[in-house]
Amino acid sequence: MADLNTLTLAQARDALRKGETTAQELTQSCLTAIEGAAALNAFVHHTPERALEAAAAADARLAKGDAPAMCGLPIGIKDLFCTKGVPSQAGSRILEGFLPQYESTVSQNLLDSGAVMLGKLNMDEFAMGSSNETSVYGDAVNPWRRKDDSAALTPGGSSGGSAAAVAADLCLAATGTDTGGSIRQPAAFTGTVGIKPTYGRCSRWGIVAFASSLDQAGPMTKTVRDAAIMLGAMAGHDPKDSTSADLPVPDFEAALTGDIRGKKIGIPKEYRMEGMPAEIEKLWADGVAMLKDAGAQIVDISLPHTKYALPAYYVIAPAEASSNLARYDGVRYGHRAALDQGDGITEMYEKTRAEGFGPEVQRRVMVGTYVLSAGFYDAYYNRARRVRTLIKKDFEDVFADGVDAILTPATPSSAFALGQMKDADPVAMYLNDVFTVTVNLAGLPGVAVPAGLDANGLPLGLQLIGRPWAEADLLSTAYALEQAAGFVAKPDKWW
Amino acid sequence: MLDLTYDTPKPRVIAGAKYDWELVIGMEVHAQVSSNAKLFSAASTKFGAEPNANVSFVDAAMPGMLPTINEYCVEQAVRTGLGLKADINLHSAFDRKNYFYPDLPQGYQISQLYHPIVGEGEVLVEMGDGTARLVRVERIHLEQDAGKSIHDMDPNMSFVDLNRTGVALMEIVSRPDIRGPEEAAAYLGKLRQILRYLGTCDGNMQSGSMRADVNVSICRPGDYEKYQATQDFSHLGTRCEIKNMNSMRFIQAAIEVEAKRQIAIVEAGGAVQQETRLYDPDRNETRSMRSKEEAHDYRYFPDPDLLPLVIEQAWVDHIGATLPELPDAKKARFLNDFGLTDYDASVLTADLDSAGYFEAVAQGRDGKMAANWVINELFGRLKKDESTITQSPVSPGQLGQIIDLIASDAISGKIAKDVFEISYTTGRDPAEIVETEGMKQVTDTGAIEAAVNDIIAANPDQVAKARENPKLAGWFVGQVMKATGGKANPKAVNQIVAAKLKP
Numbered sequence: 001m002a003d004l005n006t007l008t009l010a011q012a013r014d015a016l017r018k019g020e021t022t023a024q025e026l027t028q029s030c031l032t033a034i035e036g037a038a039a040l041n042a043f044v045h046h047t048p049e050r051a052l053e054a055a056a057a058a059d060a061r062l063a064k065g066d067a068p069a070m071c072g073l074p075i076g077i078k079d080l081f082c083t084k085g086v087p088s089q090a091g092s093r094i095l096e097g098f099l100p101q102y103e104s105t106v107s108q109n110l111l112d113s114g115a116v117m118l119g120k121l122n123m124d125e126f127a128m129g130s131s132n133e134t135s136v137y138g139d140a141v142n143p144w145r146r147k148d149d150s151a152a153l154t155p156g157g158s159s160g161g162s163a164a165a166v167a168a169d170l171c172l173a174a175t176g177t178d179t180g181g182s183i184r185q186p187a188a189f190t191g192t193v194g195i196k197p198t199y200g201r202c203s204r205w206g207i208v209a210f211a212s213s214l215d216q217a218g219p220m221t222k223t224v225r226d227a228a229i230m231l232g233a234m235a236g237h238d239p240k241d242s243t244s245a246d247l248p249v250p251d252f253e254a255a256l257t258g259d260i261r262g263k264k265i266g267i268p269k270e271y272r273m274e275g276m277p278a279e280i281e282k283l284w285a286d287g288v289a290m291l292k293d294a295g296a297q298i299v300d301i302s303l304p305h306t307k308y309a310l311p312a313y314y315v316i317a318p319a320e321a322s323s324n325l326a327r328y329d330g331v332r333y334g335h336r337a338a339l340d341q342g343d344g345i346t347e348m349y350e351k352t353r354a355e356g357f358g359p360e361v362q363r364r365v366m367v368g369t370y371v372l373s374a375g376f377y378d379a380y381y382n383r384a385r386r387v388r389t390l391i392k393k394d395f396e397d398v399f400a401d402g403v404d405a406i407l408t409p410a411t412p413s414s415a416f417a418l419g420q421m422k423d424a425d426p427v428a429m430y431l432n433d434v435f436t437v438t439v440n441l442a443g444l445p446g447v448a449v450p451a452g453l454d455a456n457g458l459p460l461g462l463q464l465i466g467r468p469w470a471e472a473d474l475l476s477t478a479y480a481l482e483q484a485a486g487f488v489a490k491p492d493k494w495w
Numbered sequence: 496m497l498d499l500t501y502d503t504p505k506p507r508v509i510a511g512a513k514y515d516w517e518l519v520i521g522m523e524v525h526a527q528v529s530s531n532a533k534l535f536s537a538a539s540t541k542f543g544a545e546p547n548a549n550v551s552f553v554d555a556a557m558p559g560m561l562p563t564i565n566e567y568c569v570e571q572a573v574r575t576g577l578g579l580k581a582d583i584n585l586h587s588a589f590d591r592k593n594y595f596y597p598d599l600p601q602g603y604q605i606s607q608l609y610h611p612i613v614g615e616g617e618v619l620v621e622m623g624d625g626t627a628r629l630v631r632v633e634r635i636h637l638e639q640d641a642g643k644s645i646h647d648m649d650p651n652m653s654f655v656d657l658n659r660t661g662v663a664l665m666e667i668v669s670r671p672d673i674r675g676p677e678e679a680a681a682y683l684g685k686l687r688q689i690l691r692y693l694g695t696c697d698g699n700m701q702s703g704s705m706r707a708d709v710n711v712s713i714c715r716p717g718d719y720e721k722y723q724a725t726q727d728f729s730h731l732g733t734r735c736e737i738k739n740m741n742s743m744r745f746i747q748a749a750i751e752v753e754a755k756r757q758i759a760i761v762e763a764g765g766a767v768q769q770e771t772r773l774y775d776p777d778r779n780e781t782r783s784m785r786s787k788e789e790a791h792d793y794r795y796f797p798d799p800d801l802l803p804l805v806i807e808q809a810w811v812d813h814i815g816a817t818l819p820e821l822p823d824a825k826k827a828r829f830l831n832d833f834g835l836t837d838y839d840a841s842v843l844t845a846d847l848d849s850a851g852y853f854e855a856v857a858q859g860r861d862g863k864m865a866a867n868w869v870i871n872e873l874f875g876r877l878k879k880d881e882s883t884i885t886q887s888p889v890s891p892g893q894l895g896q897i898i899d900l901i902a903s904d905a906i907s908g909k910i911a912k913d914v915f916e917i918s919y920t921t922g923r924d925p926a927e928i929v930e931t932e933g934m935k936q937v938t939d940t941g942a943i944e945a946a947v948n949d950i951i952a953a954n955p956d957q958v959a960k961a962r963e964n965p966k967l968a969g970w971f972v973g974q975v976m977k978a979t980g981g982k983a984n985p986k987a988v989n990q991i992v993a994a995k996l997k998p
Contacts, residue, residue, distance in 0.1 A: 082559045095558065102552060104559060206559040213799035241561050242802050320799055323593050326602020327556040331655065345653070349595055372593070372794035381796060 004029035009226040023072025027055035042165040045120035071114030076174040094356025104206025113233035122161025130432035132160025143168035146456040156186030181436025184448035188410035188461025199443035200245035203238030211317040228252035255472035261295030270306035290484035315384035322368025410461035501627035507675025521671035534663035535562030556600035581616025598642035607636035676747035749774035833862025855891030
């Protein structure tokens with residue numbers, strides 16, 4: 001058997017059930033890999049003792065034949081999830097020292113399903129970023145490098161630590177969250193699979209909020225099958241989250257037939273952006289051909305309001321964030337600035353938040369405050385909400401026309417170098433989300449599937465967008481694409 | 496139901512140095528919803544707990560915590576709306592009101608700015624002199640209360656108590672239909688009475704269960720009528736909001752002094768600035784809370800953590816069907832069924848305990864007599880003890896017995912008062928008291944006749960005078976009562992004396 005940490009969830013699960021290995025061996029193998037991967041800066045809080053204990057408990061369950069879906073499978077948890085008794089900082093200094101007394105619903109669901117948590121994963125501060133460079137823990141590093149080039153690349157963001165850890169086989173899978181592309185973009189940059197489920201499929205309870213109407217948790221895995229397995233364990237109705245849907249969770253894995261004959265796949269013309277790299281164009285065309293070969297019907301569609309999505313997103317998300325982040329005030333938990341004699345509550349807020357939040361978070365809080373302020377609310381926030389409704393309607397219209405899924409590129413480029421965007425206009429970074437934000441605004445499920453390598457040998461991903469609540473169908477289409485693409489490349493181990 | 500028609504009270508007029516001025520007042524009443532749990536968390540709302548004992552992760556705004564609506568609080572708001580004859584909005588929504596304060600852990604208050612749960616309603620405010628004002632309610636919305644900052648426990652530190660944080664409040668917003676300080680107090684009193692009847696707010700102003708923001712403006716006589724005809728606010732003066740009042744007395748004083756302040760400004764050629772003010776009862780003045788530069792921009796927007804609140808008409812109907820009889824209806828019924836005076840009916844329906852007590856006494860008895868005994872004897876006696884109706888040592892059944900004993904001529908009204916006092920102090924049954932203490936009046940006409948004969952025989956001069964002037968018969972009656980220790984039936988004595996003195 002190969003190194004245990006390189007197994008997929010499905011492979012490891014089957015091996016455990018056959019008694020070919022143990023959860024403790026699997027976990028130890030991952031812990032060893034993590035120890036050797038400090039250069040990737042993916043895991044930022046390590047919980048090895050807890051992991052080995054959980055693995056032992058999983059082995060006991062396996063021995064009794066009582067093995068739920070994720071039993072004994074070692075995974076990483078994004079730092080945005082509150083995990084009981086384990087530091088949960090959302091990649092921010094302002095939550096320094098914060099130890100939740102509660103476990104997020106999604107991580108609890110995974111633990112209940114037998115998963116073994118190895119530790120917490122790096123991310124952009126408060127999930128605001130597309131390169132993992134806004135993290136208080138420093139950059140997470142992509143295990144992939146350009147051919148004959150040792151420049152450190154971004155794993156994407158905000159779930160950069162999750163993507164790097166899965167791509168580098170430090171864990172079998174990881175949780176991510178996606179507000180504007182934070183699962184799908186890093187998945188595409190690291191040759192992994194990431195699905196953002198329909199808004200409301202996974203509970204948001206216990207996940208540090210960025211933009212409540214857009215945030216959604218999802219799995220980041222090595223294969224589509226793994227995504228199906230893990231999403232099944234994460235999802236479900238939660239009465240503690242009013243926006244969580246009271247719908248049954250289907251058996252996503254059982255639905256992976258890969259048979260997409262007769263399915264209608266829409267190709268939106270508005271996603272053909274000006275200045276799009278030829279490699280991305282080609283990847284997209286290849287994807288179309290693969291699905292067509294697999295028996296799908298390809299149709300050209302129009303999503304006319306696409307060009308307004310990014311501006312609308314960068315009004316709505318900061319607006320919600322400015323309010324959601326108001327609770328980080330130094331009064332009850334986390335970082336509080338040292339005060340000077342005579343400082344009052346206003347100084348405490350100002351100093352605490354100036355020290356606790358990094359520049360990108362501060363920028364978004366200010367943008368959000370501005371767009372909600374008197375006199376600007378209608379021009380920005382209300383207009384953005386109207387755009388959002390129109391974008392949602394664009395999708396509803398094409399689904400009403402019988403389209404089953406929509407194929408687009410996942411990102412406008414492959415992974416870029418860390419530091420490369422340092423002096424760029426922040427908007428240049430925001431353009432990373434151009435293909436993904438529409439899906440969050442419309443609340444739809446979207447999955448990124450690795451589909452090829454660029455000329456530098458870096459992975460590229462395609463995105464499939466599905467109907468609301470049709471993750472099972474979407475994953476089956478993604479499975480067909482994965483089979484057709486036959487993406488098996490792995491990064492050369494340099495770390 | 497009775498069709499009650501009232502004259503409207505005259506608006507309060509204040510004479511300025513140059514002109515007469517009228518007052519225009521609107522009120523925003525914050526009423527704490529009677530509920531065991533908070534609006535968006537399961538933490539207890541019990542008053543008087545140790546600081547920070549009733550605080551959930553949601554109330555403390557821990558990272559990743561989410562609000563979930565307490566259905567009972569929604570039911571209470573609907574019940575309140577129905578009690579104020581208001582429109583119930585089947586579709587409402589929650590918004591965030593953003594501002595920083597240590598006792599506001601989320602950094603925002605969840606409220607209902609854009610789509611409140613209750614729409615237009617009304618409150619009939621009786622002024623006690625036969626006049627009444629129909630005050631329109633604009634809306635009622637649900638919102639979270641804030642916690643409490645404590646600045647006087649330590650010279651260098653401030654403390655925060657989050658027990659109140661997240662407790663459900665109903666903000667009941669009136670139209671500017673109130674025309675004087677007394678009306679404002681009466682409006683608040685009537686609102687409190689209705690909420691207590693409904694069981695949706697305990698109305699306890701001291702513990703902060705009911706607080707009011709009072710909007711005051713002034714106008715020249717005739718301007719208000721123009722506003723009423725057009726609903727155009729430009730006919731009215733600029734208003735100032737006096738925040739956070741929790742005493743009827745202070746509300747009246749604050750309105751008075753604020754109106755005079757505005758009159759002085761306008762008569763001096765100045766303009767009233769729209770602002771938020773605080774009333775200082777020690778100096779009897781209102782003071783500006785914050786300048787325009789410091790004015791908050793609350794950045795209201797729909798709370799993305801909560802779905803729109805959608806309720807079913809059938810549910811509203813069910814709540815409506817279980818609504819208790821409300822003060823106006825009860826008063827009308829008391830007037831109608833028991834023949835009470837307006838004053839007595841008002842007193843007896845002031846609160847449910849009094850009304851319930853009275854009805855138990857009046858059941859199958861003379862209503863007026865029951866009202867008389869409850870108001871004059873019982874309430875008077877309770878007041879002397881600074882006690883309340885729920886603490887009455889005399890039960891409705893016992894008070895009823897006294898009335899029955901009078902009605903059956905077993906005791907006189909005068910003796911009845913003695914019986915009541917004994918019953919009040921000892922808790923003994925009136926029937927037993929009368930029996931044991933030998934207080935039953937003598938109705939045996941033979942015995943009375945004998946007593947009358949004795950007195951007539953002993954006082955021939957008086958008899959002669961009385962035969963000339965029948966008014967002097969009273970002297971004989973008094974003598975007989977004295978001779979029988981007050982126990983003779985006065986009616987029988989009167990009859991017999993009259994008969995014997997007939998020439």
